[in-house]
Amino acid sequence: MYLKSLHLRQFRNYRDCLINFDAPKTILLGNNAQGKSNLLEAVELLSTLKSHRSARDRELVLETTPIAEIRATLERTYGSVELGLTLRTQGRRTVALNQESLRRQLDFLGILNAVQFSSLDLELVRGAPERRRAWLDSILTQLEPIYAYILQQYNQVLRQRNALLKKIRKQQQEEGVDASVSKEFHAELALWDAQLATAGSRVTRRRGRMLKRLAPS
Ligand SMILES: Nc1ncnc2c1ncn2[C@@H]1O[C@H](COP(=O)(O)OP(=O)(O)OP(=O)(O)O)[C@@H](O)[C@H]1O
Ligand SMILES: [Mg+2]
Structure with missing residues (x-):
């Protein structure tokens, strides 16, 4: 190329x-x-x-x-x-x-x-884990394009689950901390938990595989 x-x-x-x-x-x-x-x-x-x-x-x-x-x-x-x-x-x-x-x-x-390559690459070692993940993600996206889709799905589930958590917190604030979170919220949260686990494991599996490929043998 x-x-x-x-x-x-x-x-x-x-x-x-x-x-x-x-x-x-x-x-x-x-x-x-x-x-x-x-x-x-x-x-x-x-x-x-x-x-x-x-x-x-x-x-x-x-x-x-x-x-x-x-x-x-x-x-x-x-x-x-x-x-x-x-x-x-x-x-x-x-x-x-x-x-x-x-x-x-x-x-x-x-x-x-x-x-x-850049002088800023030192940040890869010194900086936050988020940076290392972003770096891995960009390599994966190039070598396994489907990964872009997998990551997008994960982020979407994460966003939706976070939105629900916010909703639950708001309800608790309005009705007191002791207020039992409504049944529907619980059911919905369980649904998002399962989806997050599925999407998340797809992401970590591919990241793990890539790290193995990068590690000196
Ligand atoms: N959307 C934009 N429209 C017009 N000019 C832009 C836009 N975005 C950035 N610039 C201009 O691009 C220039 C920066 O270019 P660049 O970062 O590529 O410089 P460089 O050659 O890498 O410089 P350095 O040696 O400092 O790293 C600035 O003058 C900035 O104003
Ligand atoms: Mg420059």
């Missing part, structure tokens, strides 16, 4: 820029705030559909414009591939493979594989 070209339109500080990577290695040189990190961020987005710098698409679009486009051509063993990602200040992002729009973002993952 080989990144041949990158075309950035209205992405971050790029209005319209086509970069061809002709050499086996490329070094980006430039003054501060010229767009070096922005360019790498575009590659990261094509690879993982995530940016470690921003959670909102709005921030990725060139100020005062509504849409950003990142396109890339890759040379793979089975031929060349074109990837396209459209980001909007309002509305959902869309992805395309060989100029055909993909219904599921999942099908976009795992095509452009990238590895990042």
